[in-house]
Amino acid sequence: IAGITQAPTSQILAAGRRMTLRCTQDMRHNAMYWYRQDLGLGLRLIHYSNTAGTTGKGEVPDGYSVSRANTDDFPLTLASAVPSQTSVYFCASSGQGGTGELFFGEGSRLTVL
Amino acid sequence: GQNIDQPTEMTATEGAIVQINCTYQTSGFNGLFWYQQHAGEAPTFLSYNVLDGLEEKGRFSSFLSRSKGYSYLLLKELQMKDSASYLCAVVDSNYQLIWGAGTKLIIKP
Numbered sequence: 001i002a003g004i005t006q007a008p009t010s011q012i013l014a015a016g017r018r019m020t021l022r023c024t025q026d027m028r029h030n031a032m033y034w035y036r037q038d039l040g041l042g043l044r045l046i047h048y049s050n051t052a053g054t055t056g057k058g059e060v061p062d063g064y065s066v067s068r069a070n071t072d073d074f075p076l077t078l079a080s081a082v083p084s085q086t087s088v089y090f091c092a093s094s095g096q097g098g099t100g101e102l103f104f105g106e107g108s109r110l111t112v113l
Numbered sequence: 114g115q116n117i118d119q120p121t122e123m124t125a126t127e128g129a130i131v132q133i134n135c136t137y138q139t140s141g142f143n144g145l146f147w148y149q150q151h152a153g154e155a156p157t158f159l160s161y162n163v164l165d166g167l168e169e170k171g172r173f174s175s176f177l178s179r180s181k182g183y184s185y186l187l188l189k190e191l192q193m194k195d196s197a198s199y200l201c202a203v204v205d206s207n208y209q210l211i212w213g214a215g216t217k218l219i220i221k222p
Contacts, residue, residue, distance in 0.1 A: 042117065042212030043156075043200070058209075090155060098208025099144050099163070104155035 003027065006091050006105035013081050013112050021076045021108045023091030031094040032074040033058075033102070034066060036087040043090065049074055050097060081112045115139045117213035119201050124219045125191055133186045133199050133216045141206020147175050147186045148200040150215065156200055159186070188218075196220045 004025040013019050025032065034046040045058030049068040063085060065077045074093075078085055089108045094100035116138045125131040137145070144163040148156035162168055162177035162184060174187040186199055201213040 040121075040214060042214045043202075043210075044212070045209070098204050098210070099161075101146075101158040101161065102148075102156070102210075104157070106155050 004091060004093055004103050004105040006089075006108050008108060009106065010109045011111070013078075013110060015081055015083060015112055017081050019078045019081055019110070021078075021089055021091070021110070023074045023076070023105055024072050025074075025091075025093045025103070026072065027093060027095065027103065028071060029093035029095045029103070030071070031097045031100070032068065033092045033094075034064070034074070034076045035090045035092065036060065037090060037107075038087050046076065046089075078110075081110075083112045086110060086112045115203075115205060115211045117201055117203060117211055119199075119213040119216045121214070122217045122219065124221060125188075127191055127193060127220055127222050129191050130187065130189050131191060131218065133188070133201075133218065135184045135186070135201035135213055137182050137184070137201070137203045137211070137213075139203050139205045139211055142179060143204035143206065143208060145175075145177055145184050145204070146200075146202040146210070147184075148202065150198045150200060152197070159199075191220050193220050193222070 007022045030051045033048045035043040047066040049055045091105040092102040118136045147159040150156040160175040167176045172189045198215040200215045
């Protein structure tokens with residue numbers, strides 16, 4: 001693993017199903033983030049974690065949950081997917097918190113039908 | 114509310130120069146980022162400005178005026194591979210990133 005890895009890269013999901021997007025980084029960065037990106041809108045922060053064991057809500061947290069059991073992993077869970085959660089999801093990490101360069105995963109394209 | 118404004122789309126010619134503007138209104142300011150995002154790919158870091166002035170990095174330069182709430186990204190000697198979206202993002206007083214919607218740059222031969 002080099003950098004930050006997301007899985008799956010693409011998924012079609014029936015509404016109401018539970019889904020977990022995985023994110024792993026090997027850079028030992030303390031801060032990790034989940035964003036969604038929709039056409040015509042900027043990246044919107046879903047949840048973040050400043051360090052292992054802590055998480056916080058971003059701009060659009062409803063319908064999503066995260067955990068940060070260790071430094072490397074930051075999974076995002078949709079408990080019961082809805083069509084409005086169709087989006088491209090990016091996981092990112094930073095070694096310097098708010099003012100540090102973000103390193104992004106390749107993205108997970110999720111379609112909820 | 115917090116707001117970042119960028120043009121939605123710009124077109125330029127290969128070999129030319131283009132300036133992409135970003136204006137912002139945020140609660141506090143702790144720096145401004147520019148990221149490049151090719152279609153279907155992840156954003157990648159281009160520059161970070163926290164003090165007023167011009168930062169040059171190869172063919173790309175980024176300018177900041179904190180008093181005007183304004184930044185621009187200047188791309189020189191445009192190449193076809195520069196066709197991408199360019200994202201402006203501001204770090205607010207809570208050290209959260211506020212993102213613009215991005216500017217899609219189309220390069221024509």
